[in-house]
Amino acid sequence: MSPRSQSPATTHYEFIAHTGIEDASAKQKLKTVRSHVMRNYLHQQQRQSGQSSKSIVSERRQNKQRARSSRSASQDADSPKAAGTTRNPQNQLAPGYIGSFDVGLSGAPHGYVPQQDVVSCLAELYFTCVIRDKKDGYPQPSFDTLNAKGETMRVVQENLEMCGSDVPDTVLFAINILAYGCSANHEWNEALGHVEALQRLVETRNGMHNMEFDLQRILTCSSFFIAAELLLPPQFPLPLYPSPIPFNLAFQDDAQIRAWRTVKRFPKNNSFVFDVVMRMHQFGLAVSPEWTDKIDKCALSNLYFEVMHTAVVVQLEEPWQGQLQGGTQGREGSIMFKVWAAGLPIYVGAALRHLRLRRDSNAMRYYHGPIFSRIQTILDENGGHHAWPRGRSLEPILATLFYALEACAWDDPWRTWCLHTMRKVSDLLKLKNSEEFKKVLDFFPTTERYQSLTDDIWAEITHLSVPSTLSCVLHVFGQH
Incomplete structure (x- = not known):
């Protein structure tokens, strides 16, 4: 099934439909007792930080007051006085420990999470549960994950009903985590719905430029991943650091030389290829041990x-x-270009993961099921391998399948398809050994980890089995 057929024609979420409604039922919901998950989580946070039980009650009251203040501010939004006011700093992001949405590349030492109100605490709990499930190798979300997800959605809806059009950063952050969690659990329709909800809410805030810069980065990072998987246009503008220290001349020269070698593997008169592969080579070099510590983190x-x-x-x-x-x-x-373009997000995600592997041996794998399905469809239509390109034009397909195979965990069902398809491509290219295999791959964007796995992957596609060394490595570096 193609990713397009997986996407619903329309997506309606109750917490969006009810935004701004202030009826008696909404007010009554504000008086209900918080769930056991929230109480247990806050109690755990209290014990770790040494806060008293009174502080939790006080925090809840403060959260309600913030929401009421936001609602009042939204009702006065049309007045000249409200138009020039500065947003409440309590709605802004504060330093925290969730660094995955900050992609680990910023100048800041850690990621960012909203301040510890109810909705951000629940979103933080849901995020933690999703990560734990993936690292523990659970094939389905655990009960704790489903419970935290449900509670997060409930409190998000309550906050939206209270706040009207003035949606706090904490709520946007929570919806973003819901989108991330759904994509991590392969719930693509739900993930798409949350991204669409974020788009509408961002519009009520008059665009991304009115938000905290770190929140802009967080939202854009997650939306890029979902857009790449489901073949969607970018949802938000690029949140770039102003005036970073530019890459030095040696770095630029190295990337250009590699890009010119890559362009020769493509048909002539396709000038756009150089611009694309230039960026890919730059990123591969930038995350390498040779350059990571020498270049500006903002750049x-x-x-x-x-x-x-x-x-x-x-x-x-x-x-x-x-x-x-x-x-x-x-x-x-056309077949060659479509397959190659489809695999570019796999390479970018893997390069970032390879950077994280040097810092954290448990860095998670991304799941690219929709992209794999799209590549399979491209290769299978129009007569299958009989319609594939020949000669050098087949090499970009081999590189893409190499990226796809490396992205699969050892027990991923897509791994078998990647192995057999790579075997067919290798036969058509008449590759006889790992040296010839490596020589082809060296023309394309790569990382040091890709290079270290070349021999093992060649042995795997040659014998159509998982070598013991490769199986152990993949198991150590995560099941996801």
Whole structure:
């Protein structure tokens, strides 16, 4: 099933439909007792920080007061006085420990989470449960994860009903975590619905520029991942650091040399290829041990967003269409470009994961099921492998399948398909050993981890089995 068929025609969420409603039932909901999950979580936070039980009650009262204040502010939004006011700093983001949404590349030492009100505490709990499930190898969300998800959605809806059009940063952050959690659990329709909800809420805030910069980065990072998987356009503008220290000349020269070598593996007169592979090589170099500590972290972070934006847009725009010849050659070129473009987000995600692996051996794998399905459809239609390109034009497909295979956990069902398809491509390219296999892959964007796995993956596709060393490595670096 293609990702397009998985996406619903319309997505309606109750917490969006009821935004701004202030009826008796909404007010009554505010008086209900918080769930056992929330009480247990706050009690745990209290014990760790040494707070008294009175502080929890006080915090809840403060949260309600903040929401009421936000609601009052939204009712006066049309007045000239309200138009020039500064947003309540209590709605802004504060330092925290969730760094995954900050992509680990910013100049800040840690990620950012909202202040500890009820909705952000629940979202934080849900995020923690999702991460724990993946690291523990659970095939389905645990009861704790489902419970935390339900509570987060309930409190998000309550906050939206209270706040009207003046939606706090904490609520946007919580909806973003819901989108991330659903995508991590392969619930793509729900994830898409949450992203669409964020879009509408961002519009009520008059755009991203009125938000905390760190929140802009968080929302954009998650939306890019979902957009890449479901073949959607970018949802938000790029949140780039102003005036970062530029990459030095040696770095730029290295990336350009690699990009020129890559362009030679593609059909001529496709100038857009150089711009795309240049960015991919830059990111691969930037996360390598040789360069990571030598370049500005803000420049590296900006590069990540720019590269991911490129990977999303090139699939949609298909810039090769107007430059391909007709007939069989044009059809083969179209297959090659579509497969190659589909695999670009896999490479970007893996390069970031490889950077994290040097810092945390438990860095999670991304799940690319919709992208794998799209690549399979492209290769299977129009006669299957009989319609595939030949010669050098088949090499970008081999590189893409290499990225896809490395992204699969050892027990991923897609792994078998990747192995058999790579075997067919290797036979068509008449590759005889791992050295020839590595020589082809060296023309394309890579990382030090990709290079270290070349021999093992060649042995795997040759024997169509998982070598013991590779199986152990994949098991150590996560099941997801």
